[in-house]
Amino acid sequence: MVHETRRARFLRPLLAIPVVQVFLKARIGKIVNGPDEATRSKQPTYVWSEARNARGAIKTARIRTENVYSLTVTAALTVIQHLMHHKPAGDAYTPARLCGADLVTRLPGCGPMQVS
Incomplete structure (x- = not known):
């Protein structure tokens, strides 16, 4: 888990880009649903x-x-x-x-x- 966390640091600049955030939020909204x-x-x-x-x-x-x-x-x-x-x-x-x-x-x- 520590290794994954360290690797995630390299994604931080990419995740700060507004277009990437819009894309990911839209994608999550389509595939993640809470219980009814x-x-x-x-x-x-x-x-x-x-x-x-x-x-x-x-x-x-x-x-x-x-x-x-x-x-x-x-x-x-x-x-x-x-x-x-x-x-x-x-x-x-x-x-x-x-x-x-x-x-x-x-x-x-x-x-x-x-x-x-």
Whole structure:
């Protein structure tokens, strides 16, 4: 994998040419398709994370969400809806900071966050 990454560096100038980008984007649009709604509804996403503090204490979190394609859309729309009703102070926000740490658990198809 490292060798492929090094070889890819030589392609970088070619990939910076606008005509090449237009061609590749058009080609990808024709050959790459995401799953349809029926397939997405049968393929949930499982997220696992682990955090360790300086004392060595470990916390693990798990959550089941809807398919990541659907999750992206519903999360973005939820944030937009939130912004239409709330005017935050100027700053940079993550979706969780803006809408609450429990945002993902409130989205359709998402279960509760399990922390142990």
